[in-house]
Amino acid sequence: MAELTETSRVHALVDALGRKLDGKPAAAQTYRRRRAVAYNALEYAVELEVLPSNPLGKVRRKRGQQPVQQVDRRTVVNPRQARELLNAVTYVGGWDRASGRRLRAFYGCLYYAALRPGEALGLRQSDCTLPEEGWGRIDLEETRPVAGKAWTDSGETHDRRGLKQRSKGEVRHVPIPPPLVRMLREHLEEFGTAEDGRLFSSERGNVVAASSYSRVWKRARELALVPAQVSSVLAARPYDLRHAGVSQWLNSGVPAPEVAARAGHSVDVLLKIYAKCIDGQEQEMNDRIMRGLGEEDGELGG
Structure with missing residues (x-):
């Protein structure tokens, strides 16, 4: 604690908070979470009068250290590629174990509803409105992120939490298109639910492990x-399906506030993260510029 009264030591702490074990820069969200934990721990030290004040409040992160937050557009699949991937999932694991078919609708929720993996893992049949025709709806109120048995009150690997960046008990309503409605209905018909009503579970009824759905x-x-x-970064992780889903909504012209509400983001964070993925109208924008230059009417000449 005494060493943290030296500014150089605090800068070293801030630098460590922003790096992974291999020394590479950590994601911005990871840094913010770590800094919040460290800040609260040091606040407790101030309360115990071990420190005169919180040293983290006096030190800012260097501008050059800030990791890029935008989604890499190279990871984003187009709708055709997404459909091919979802179909390919059903061929994984063979017909005897059905590991791939059991997870197809799970991946579908990440793409068509832009759910986070933890949100999809916590999805229950009672959260879903699945009509025989047309659009359905998912009403989210719980997520099951991986935390480790040592860090959950229940002793389970997956924690039970409310939705990210929302108050406890708050529900997020996500309209879902007919392809996902059909996928979920087929999943329920073939696999049913776990004992607690969750849609997606392992063959033994447990929460699906991240290592399993990643494999x-x-x-x-x-x-x-x-x-x-x-060998590229295209859809390298299941989470990239969520990025593809949100990007597809934005490129389809859905207003940013509506996309943010469905995806569980604030508008400013949404536009900051997905700024480089809003490129569906590039040719249209180019045509507008050419019309503005008068090129379309031949006014500029050769």
Whole structure:
């Protein structure tokens, strides 16, 4: 504690908070979470009069240290690629274990409803409105992120929490398109639910482990993509399906406030993260510029 009264020590702490174990920069969200934990711990030290004041409040992160927050557009699949990947999932695991088919609707929720993996894992049948025709709806109120048995009150690997950046008990309403409605209805017909009503579970009824759905996804990419794409960052993680879903909404012209509400973001964070992915109207914008220059009417000449 005494060393933290030296500014150089505090700068070293801030730098460590922003790096992974391999020394590479951590994601901005990871840094913010770590800094919040460290700040609260030091506040407790101030309360115990071990420190005169919180040293983190006096030190700012260097501008050059800030990791890029935007989604890499190279990871975002187009609708055709997304459909091919979701179909390829059903071929993973063979017909005896059905590991891929059991997870197809899970991945579908990440793409068509832009759910986070933890939100999809906590999804229950009672949260879903699935009509025989037309659009349905998902009413989210719980997420099951991986925390580790040592860090949950229940002793389970997956914690039970409310939605990210929302008050406890607050519900997020997400309209879902017919393809996802059909996918969920087929999933319920074939696999049913876990004892607590969750849609997605392992063969033993447990919460699906991140290692399991990541392993199935890796195999599905090998089946659906060409070798050059498999070795690229295109849809490298299941979470990239959420990025693709949000990007598709924005590129389809859905207003940012509506996209933010469905995805569980604030508008400013949404536009900051997905700024480089809003490129669906590039040719249209180019045409507008050319019309403004008078090129379309031949006014500029050769």
